[in-house]
Amino acid sequence: VDIARFRRRAARRKAGLAAFLQKLDAIVPEGFDEVVTAADTATWAEVDCTTCANCCKTMTPTYTTADVKRIAAHLGMTPIAFRKKWLYKEEETGDWMNRQQPCQFLRPDNLCGIYDVRPADCAEFPHHNKRPFDDYNDTYLGNLDKCPATMELVSKLKATVERDFEW
Numbered sequence: 566v567d568i569a570r571f572r573r574r575a576a577r578r579k580a581g582l583a584a585f586l587q588k589l590d591a592i593v594p595e596g597f598d599e600v601v602t603a604a605d606t607a608t609w610a611e612v613d614c615t616t617c618a619n620c621c622k623t624m625t626p627t628y629t630t631a632d633v634k635r636i637a638a639h640l641g642m643t644p645i646a647f648r649k650k651w652l653y654k655e656e657e658t659g660d661w662m663n664r665q666q667p668c669q670f671l672r673p674d675n676l677c678g679i680y681d682v683r684p685a686d687c688a689e690f691p692h693h694n695k696r697p698f699d700d701y702n703d704t705y706l707g708n709l710d711k712c713p714a715t716m717e718l719v720s721k722l723k724a725t726v727e728r729d730f731e732w
């Protein structure tokens with residue numbers, strides 16, 4: 566993934582894709598979940614996360630209590646020591662987040678150093694498997710200029726819906 570090129574494309578496309586997602590909030594075409602599944606498969610044939618890692622470099626996961634317990638045990642630390650070393654508590658939400666970006670567990674080869682025990686939030690990102698898909702429109706909207714896979718998926722969905730549906 567060429568991140569500089571992605572950023573330029575995202576800047577050009579964002580308004581149109583955001584308008585598409587907003588319309589999708591109000592009207593969902595019939596059989597849309599099948600359209601999403603096909604477009605998502607095509608997206609992952611084009612996007613390789615190991616050449617990107619933009620999420621791990623520019624965003625933070627939210628750590629649940631179970632995440633902290635599991636990862637701390639994996640690292641031979643107590644949950645308290647783990648939080649103290651790597652996390653901060655967001656005042657408004659009370660969520661535990663990474664203090665630093667890129668994520669401290671991202672390896673130089675763009676792979677996750679704690680992949681088997683990574684936070685659930687990381688395992689689910691970029692949430693393309695969530696159904697009904699349109700329940701997560703705000704998430705995709707927020708990630709359009711952060712995740713090349715999400716931008717590609719929403720671009721494909723917009724093109725398909727505009728071509729194949731009376732919408």
Ligand code: SF4
Pocket residue numbers: 612613614615617618619620621690691711712713714715
């Ligand atoms: S999930 Fe998105 S941002 Fe993260 S590595 Fe894959 S394409 Fe890049």
Ligand code: SF4
Pocket residue numbers: 620621625626668669670671672676677678679680683684687
């Ligand atoms: S824990 Fe792993 S997958 Fe999650 S942000 Fe850090 S490096 Fe990326």
